[in-house]
Amino acid sequence: MSSTYSNITVLIVEDEQKIAQILVDxxxxxxxxxxxxxxxxxxxxxxxxxxxxxxxxxxxxPHKDGLTICKEVRxxxxxPILMLTARVEEIDRLIGLEFGADDYVCKPFSAREVxxxxxxxxxxxxxxxxxxxxxxxxxxxxxxxNRFKCYSANVEIDLTPVEFRLLHSLLKRPGVVHSRDNLMQxxxxxxxxxxxxxxxxxxxxxxAKLAVDEINGELIHAIYGVGYKME
Ligand code: CA
Numbered sequence: 625m626s627s628t629y630s631n632i633t634v635l636i637v638e639d640e641q642k643i644a645q646i647l648v649d650x651x652x653x654x655x656x657x658x659x660x661x662x663x664x665x666x667x668x669x670x671x672x673x674x675x676x677x678x679x680x681x682x683x684x685x686p687h688k689d690g691l692t693i694c695k696e697v698r699x700x701x702x703x704p705i706l707m708l709t710a711r712v713e714e715i716d717r718l719i720g721l722e723f724g725a726d727d728y729v730c731k732p733f734s735a736r737e738v739x740x741x742x743x744x745x746x747x748x749x750x751x752x753x754x755x756x757x758x759x760x761x762x763x764x765x766x767x768x769x770n771r772f773k774c775y776s777a778n779v780e781i782d783l784t785p786v787e788f789r790l791l792h793s794l795l796k797r798p799g800v801v802h803s804r805d806n807l808m809q810x811x812x813x814x815x816x817x818x819x820x821x822x823x824x825x826x827x828x829x830x831x832a833k834l835a836v837d838e839i840n841g842e843l844i845h846a847i848y849g850v851g852y853k854m855e
């Protein structure tokens with residue numbers, strides 16, 4: 625019975641050791657393997673190493689909080705992320721575009737509830753038709769979100785992580801105008817101050833990289849005084 629989940633290692637990033645241990649115990653009952661970190665410092669590196677398949681992140685953590693971890697991880701991985709939070713007001717942002725968590729559980733919670741949520745997310749991912757969410761196409765541009773690859777007229781294009789996120793944001797909602805501020809928030813995981821000019825220069829680079837021939841014209845349009853849209 626427990627063998628179903630035995631190939632899944634869940635990373636638990638939780639500074640309250642008691643809570644972390646309860647989660648370990650309950651997840652182990654269902655066969656999950658677990659790994660625990662008590663602060664946020666190394667979480668991104670552990671996920672990047674590919675040694676874990678699922679991440680449970682507490683929101684408030686020493687050294688690096690759960691939101692920052694989530695946002696950084698989403699720059700390179702679609703690993704399922706379940707957030708633990710006592711801050712209800714954050715929920716919309718957590719699950720939405722901005723941070724990209726898969727689900728959340730509010731504290732205080734029962735460990736059973738958390739395990740049930742983990743299983744639901746895994747089931748959802750397993751039953752999702754392959755490539756359904758992961759490949760986006762608009763005109764001659766194709767993004768493979770899971771693999772972080774971009775194609776223009778079927779030729780692979782090398783984009784930086786920031787360029788990829790920018791293009792992804794625009795491509796998700798063709799025709800919708802994004803302000804530079806909005807794009808900056810979506811594209812930078814830290815609170816680095818970047819000027820609007822930075823976005824402009826990224827857009828310039830993306831345009832140059834995507835350009836295949838004259839016939840296609842511009843895909844990314846500047847809207848004077850506002851920002852950019854893809855159309
Ligand atoms: Ca905490």
